Amino acid sequence: MLSDGDFQYIPYLFISMLANLDRYKIVLASNSPRRKELMTGLGVDYVVKTLPDVDESYPDTLQGEEIPLFIAREKAAAYQSMIGPEELLITADTIVWHEGKALGKPVGRQDAIEMLRSLSGKSHQVITGVCLTTREWQKCFAAVTDVRFAILDEDEIADMLIDNIYGILQGDEQGVEIEDESEEYEDMDLDGNEVAEEESFQDSIEDKYVVIGQKVNVHVKETNEPKTILVNYLPNSTKIPPLAKRLLGCRIGDEVLFQGKTYVIEGIQK
Numbered sequence: 001m002l003s004d005g006d007f008q009y010i011p012y013l014f015i016s017m018l019a020n021l022d023r024y025k026i027v028l029a030s031n032s033p034r035r036k037e038l039m040t041g042l043g044v045d046y047v048v049k050t051l052p053d054v055d056e057s058y059p060d061t062l063q064g065e066e067i068p069l070f071i072a073r074e075k076a077a078a079y080q081s082m083i084g085p086e087e088l089l090i091t092a093d094t095i096v097w098h099e100g101k102a103l104g105k106p107v108g109r110q111d112a113i114e115m116l117r118s119l120s121g122k123s124h125q126v127i128t129g130v131c132l133t134t135r136e137w138q139k140c141f142a143a144v145t146d147v148r149f150a151i152l153d154e155d156e157i158a159d160m161l162i163d164n165i166y167g168i169l170q171g172d173e174q175g176v177e178i179e180d181e182s183e184e185y186e187d188m189d190l191d192g193n194e195v196a197e198e199e200s201f202q203d204s205i206e207d208k209y210v211v212i213g214q215k216v217n218v219h220v221k222e223t224n225e226p227k228t229i230l231v232n233y234l235p236n237s238t239k240i241p242p243l244a245k246r247l248l249g250c251r252i253g254d255e256v257l258f259q260g261k262t263y264v265i266e267g268i269q270k
Contacts, residue, residue, distance in 0.1 A: 024088035024134070029079055035092060046090075054078050056093065065142040067102055068093040068129030073140060076133040089133045098124035108209070109249030113157055121151040158245045210247045210268055212240075217267035218247075221255065227263070 026046035075091035096103040106112035
């Protein structure tokens with residue numbers, strides 16, 4: 001374990017573990033923008049290959065770093081029979097460990113708000129488990145980063161959601177920006193075939209969640225009064241009206257409490 005370490009150190013450990021990196025074809029079993037960024041920063045040639053619906057569950061008895069290590073190993077096991085003779089497979093998983101439990105990926109805006117509230121003013125750990133796997137051997141390790149949040153008020157939490165809305169909805173705690181689809185690596189299936197282009201993540205999010213630039217149809221629950229709220233910045237400003245800010249990340253059917261009224265979301269317009 002890399003205690004009090006940082007995920008940025010993992011690549012250097014990775015290199016030191018391999019006496020002859022050039023002999024391997026590196027396969028990254030992840031579409032994570034952050035992990036692609038780290039690999040690119042190393043100057044390592046690699047390809048991305050992913051399997052759909054790899055099981056990421058784990059036994060309830062596992063604690064802390066045991067969880068991402070278990071999941072990283074399980075991911076590697078799913079690919080094991082498909083690893084080529086000169087391939088090195090990288091699998092990884094990251095969790096947030098807080099007050100004796102792993103925080104899952106937030107489901108929508110309200111869940112993200114509750115998670116940020118629970119982290120406010122407290123320390124937590126970001127733990128990443130990594131497995132390097134070939135046909136002949138496997139090495140697994142974990143990196144632990146201690147993080148302390150400042151005390152966040154409700155406006156700061158809302159601002160964090162605005163700045164990180166896509167990352168939060170992806171479960172990426174860094175709030176990584178959506179990548180340019182013109183990335184130079186190829187996304188392939190395990191047979192080396194290029195994966196057909198699918199609907200972008202941003203498009204799918206805009207169909208399901210409230211994001212900047214949309215109009216939201218709501219009604220006031222207490223009076224049944226219909227309203228249309230424009231979720232956007234004020235003219236010549238970087239500020240968003242308070243109610244619009246509260247709507248960010250919500251879905252149809254969600255209820256938002258604001259100034260004593262309950263706003264029920266009925267529709268989202270692009």
